[in-house]
Amino acid sequence: MSAIALAASAQIARAEAPVTEPAAKPAAPDLAEIQAALAADQAAADPQATRSPSPGAGVQSLNPDIAVIADFALAAFSDPDHHQTGGHDPAENGFNLQALELSLGSAVDPYFRFDAGLVFGEEGVELEEAYATTLDLGSRLQARAGQFLTRFGRLNSTHLHAWNFVDQPFALGRVFGGDGNRGLGLELSWLTPLPWYVELVASATKVGEDATARSFAGEDGVEVEGPDDLLYVAALKQFFPLSNDWSLAFGVSGALGPNGNQDGDRAEVYGMDAYLKYRPLKETGRTELTLQMEWLLRRRKLEERRSLDAGGYGELVVRFARRYALGARYELGTPSYDEHGHVVDDPLDPEWSSARTRVSAQASFLPSEFSRLRLQGSRDSGFSKPVWAAFLAAEFAIGAHGAHRF
Amino acid sequence: MIRMIFSLLLCAACFWAAPRAEAKLSVVATTPDLAALASAVGGERVSVKALSSPAQDPHWVDAKPSLALELSHAELLLAVGAELELGWLPTLQLGSRNGRVQLGARGFLDCSTLVDLLERPTTRVDRSQGDIHPSGNPHYLLDPRAAERVAVGIGKRLAELDPEGSSLYLERTKAFVTSLRDARARFQKSLEKLKGRPIVAYHRSLAYLAEWTGLVVVDHIESKPGVPPDPRHVAELIALARQKGARTVVQEAFHPTRTSQLVAEKLAGKLLRIPGATNFQGGQSYVAFIEQVLKQLTEGV
Numbered sequence: 001m002s003a004i005a006l007a008a009s010a011q012i013a014r015a016e017a018p019v020t021e022p023a024a025k026p027a028a029p030d031l032a033e034i035q036a037a038l039a040a041d042q043a044a045a046d047p048q049a050t051r052s053p054s055p056g057a058g059v060q061s062l063n064p065d066i067a068v069i070a071d072f073a074l075a076a077f078s079d080p081d082h083h084q085t086g087g088h089d090p091a092e093n094g095f096n097l098q099a100l101e102l103s104l105g106s107a108v109d110p111y112f113r114f115d116a117g118l119v120f121g122e123e124g125v126e127l128e129e130a131y132a133t134t135l136d137l138g139s140r141l142q143a144r145a146g147q148f149l150t151r152f153g154r155l156n157s158t159h160l161h162a163w164n165f166v167d168q169p170f171a172l173g174r175v176f177g178g179d180g181n182r183g184l185g186l187e188l189s190w191l192t193p194l195p196w197y198v199e200l201v202a203s204a205t206k207v208g209e210d211a212t213a214r215s216f217a218g219e220d221g222v223e224v225e226g227p228d229d230l231l232y233v234a235a236l237k238q239f240f241p242l243s244n245d246w247s248l249a250f251g252v253s254g255a256l257g258p259n260g261n262q263d264g265d266r267a268e269v270y271g272m273d274a275y276l277k278y279r280p281l282k283e284t285g286r287t288e289l290t291l292q293m294e295w296l297l298r299r300r301k302l303e304e305r306r307s308l309d310a311g312g313y314g315e316l317v318v319r320f321a322r323r324y325a326l327g328a329r330y331e332l333g334t335p336s337y338d339e340h341g342h343v344v345d346d347p348l349d350p351e352w353s354s355a356r357t358r359v360s361a362q363a364s365f366l367p368s369e370f371s372r373l374r375l376q377g378s379r380d381s382g383f384s385k386p387v388w389a390a391f392l393a394a395e396f397a398i399g400a401h402g403a404h405r406f
Numbered sequence: 407m408i409r410m411i412f413s414l415l416l417c418a419a420c421f422w423a424a425p426r427a428e429a430k431l432s433v434v435a436t437t438p439d440l441a442a443l444a445s446a447v448g449g450e451r452v453s454v455k456a457l458s459s460p461a462q463d464p465h466w467v468d469a470k471p472s473l474a475l476e477l478s479h480a481e482l483l484l485a486v487g488a489e490l491e492l493g494w495l496p497t498l499q500l501g502s503r504n505g506r507v508q509l510g511a512r513g514f515l516d517c518s519t520l521v522d523l524l525e526r527p528t529t530r531v532d533r534s535q536g537d538i539h540p541s542g543n544p545h546y547l548l549d550p551r552a553a554e555r556v557a558v559g560i561g562k563r564l565a566e567l568d569p570e571g572s573s574l575y576l577e578r579t580k581a582f583v584t585s586l587r588d589a590r591a592r593f594q595k596s597l598e599k600l601k602g603r604p605i606v607a608y609h610r611s612l613a614y615l616a617e618w619t620g621l622v623v624v625d626h627i628e629s630k631p632g633v634p635p636d637p638r639h640v641a642e643l644i645a646l647a648r649q650k651g652a653r654t655v656v657q658e659a660f661h662p663t664r665t666s667q668l669v670a671e672k673l674a675g676k677l678l679r680i681p682g683a684t685n686f687q688g689g690q691s692y693v694a695f696i697e698q699v700l701k702q703l704t705e706g707v
Contacts, residue, residue: 110510113500136505140478191478191503197471239471244459247470279468281461284662322634322662368633369493370533398533401489403496406469 064106064114065400069161071098071393078388083356083380085173087211088121088160090391097122098393099160103402111135117159128159129182144187144203149180150233151187151201152253153294154273156180158405164292164317164327165362166376166393171296171311171333174349175269177214181255183207183231197239204230207257214348215267215298218260228264231257239406245282249275249406265301277406288319300336307336307344325364332357351383370397429453431568434480434507436491437464438686439547439695440517440556444484446582446691447561451571455480457498460683463660465537465632469494474501482567483507484560487518488544512566518544520559521552524613537632547683549614550586550696557582589693596704603707604650606643606673608657608666619703624652627665635665644672654707658682678706 075090082091090096105115116130131146149157156172157180172180185205192198207213207222213231216222222229235253242248251273259267271294278289295312311333319325333356336344343353360378367373372395380387430453435441441456448454455476458467464486467473477483477498485491499508506513523542531538546552561579565572601620605612608627616623624647629639647653653675655666660682670677680702684695 107509110505110508133500135500135508136511137503138505140503142500142503191475191501197475199471237471239475241470241472247468247472249471277468281459284660286466368533369537401492404469404493405497406471 062106064104067101067103067397067399067402069099069101069103069159069395069397071100071160071395072096073098073166073391073393075392076390079382079385082387082389083170083351083382084167084389085170085178086168087173087178088119089167089173089178090393098166101128101159101161105400107135108132126179128179140191140193142189142191144189145185147182147184148187148203148205149182150203150205150231150255151189151235151237152176152181152233152255152269153235153271153296154249154251154275154292155294161395161397162405164290164315164325164364165329165360166374166391167360167378169294169313169329169331170356170358171294171313171331173214174311174333174352175215175296175298177209177211177217179211181231181233182212185230197237199237201233201235201237203233205233207231207260213257215269215300216255216257216260218258222258222260228266229258231255245278245280247277247279247406249273249277259300261301267298267300269299270297271295286319286322288317288325290317291315292317302336302338302344302346305338305344307338307346309336309346310334323366325366327362327364329360329362330357331359354383355381356383357381369401371395431482431564431571432480433482433484433564434477435484436467436495437486437547438683439553439692440484440486440560441686442684442690442692442695443553443557443582444482444560444564445686447557447575447579448564448571449574449578451568451574452564454686456686458683459687460681460685461660462682463658464490464683465493467491467494469497469501471501474498477502477507478504480504480507481513482563483514485514485516485518486544486547487516488523488541489539490544512563515560515563517556517559518542518546520555521546524617525610536628536630539631543610543613545611546614548612548696548699549618550590550693551618552614553692553696554583554586557586585693589697593697593700596700599704600707604647604652605707606647606652606655606666606669608655608661611658612656615699619700621656621703621707622650622652624650627655627657627669634662640665640669644669647673654678656680656703656707676706678702 073090073096075096076093084091088098090098100120102118105113107113112132112134114132117128119126119128127147129148131144131148134143137143151157156176183205185203187201187203189199189201192200207216209217209221216231233255235251237251240248253271255269257267259265273294276291280287293312293314297310299306299308313329313331315327315329317325317327335353335355336346338344346352358378358380360376362374362376365373374393376391378389430451433444433448433452433454434457435444435454436457438456438460441454444452445454457473458464485495505511508514518541523546526542527540531540558579561575565575597619602622604622604624606625606627607623610626610631612623625643627635629636653673655670655677657666657679659679663677666677680699681695684690684692
């Protein structure tokens, strides 16, 4: 609050002519002197000065930046009873619309920016995200408010078009739901003043439905009676620029919320994520190698027993030319075990009574930054019999150029 | 455990904050060229960091979180602008949590507003034309006359942000402009030699250099900006270059060389790789950088 007030007063001071800084202000006459001194011979020596003055960058408008990103896939499964968990995974043999995302974003005023993402699918429209982010909260803090994907781990807070593989890792779909963990709420993050990058994130969100807070929502969702009925996510994110060419991002996250049974029990999810990137600066072209992994551990009470399951993925992607990349991914999900190591029935995933693995490989062709074609094949161990799948996916983006996250 | 982590953080915060109390004005520049200009104008009163190196194509810098950290305590952010840093700078600005360097704040200077941009589209453009820059060509720092304007603009902004140093900034700006003009006077002979000479470029990044030196860019290896060369275009390019008498391919060191090498061979000329930017980290000044580029051109073209 005080930060906003301060910023506002600074803004007012700025608007009031050149009376800006309380300190000595010989600035104005000196600047005039610089300008006068330079203007005279500039005109003579500089065709830049004779060129017509800048009419401003193109057509100015106060409309938000708009982007539309479409993901289509042609899919073939060896068994129609596959176990794809992602809400935007190709799910049927034949043609699939994975998502048509409309994203809008702009600064609201000097204090906030606002971003919204609407996803159109074959069955309708969903509001994926709509949140405001503070621009100048002060004390290296930043807040987000609205509906947003929580920053648990690495992949959860990102959208389909930022993923290397066509489908969502099943560990995330199993624990957080097909659309990833998101909800209405509030998030505060702090960039610590340590000499290396350490960011602390904490959020509280409404427990949504099966697709967005699977381990927490239960069948009927959660009615909020007290703070215990919200979902809390905390994360610590670190980044190490190992050298000019190598970088490492490492994070740990935790999510704590009700377990959906309305019996006061809690579900806890712990995660670690690592991202190692090699991009040689000295080399022309765009050689890149990335290794990304996330592992999740979930603790809940099932059948009146404490139970535990683990899952995650590791993926390696090599971009060996500007337009070509190859990738491989390994995924693992264990069944739920009790303290004695016995498998416990999980009402959310009754079939998940043995370990499941999935191995995928993909080849990408990227004509430009705004389009991409991918061919992906996978073998899912499934539960009773293996499922083979092949996807041919195409992605197209138009509109505002989004800024890439690392 | 938590208490220990907290006290550790607090400790670190104190260490971090202490030397900053009497610190210099912290300037962060997106490219080494801008960093070199800021350093020339700001002198001892400023500390300058560049977010990218001359080996990097400024269109394609990774938004590493460590760069956001760099930006978190910046008092002035200098950007080339004209959509050059669109793919990475907004992420860093937002991630820095630093209100002083956001778009519209006084600590953010889009240097493209200080110069008159070339190749500003006059008709409707879209991405079928490649990686287009709707605001105009952002590679203006290869023209020392544009750099002069940018240096003056930086000097003015520094004087606004740090009024106590304004006389120093004025002195240094004048000194820099003088040295740049002296250098340009020295370059006169080289420029006469280069005037009208045809060359082939890789990307549309030599427009300002060509305008300044009088070199004529016959065509580009990329058929459209940002689009990798295709065989048909390259064949046409070779024919055109022969017709116009161009023998040298000129490009920044960060662009791929395979096709350029081939074109240079077909033209019985050579590939000239100029540095992508001032070697600011190595202590090079902007004037020395321009001198180096010009020397390479006069020897190679």
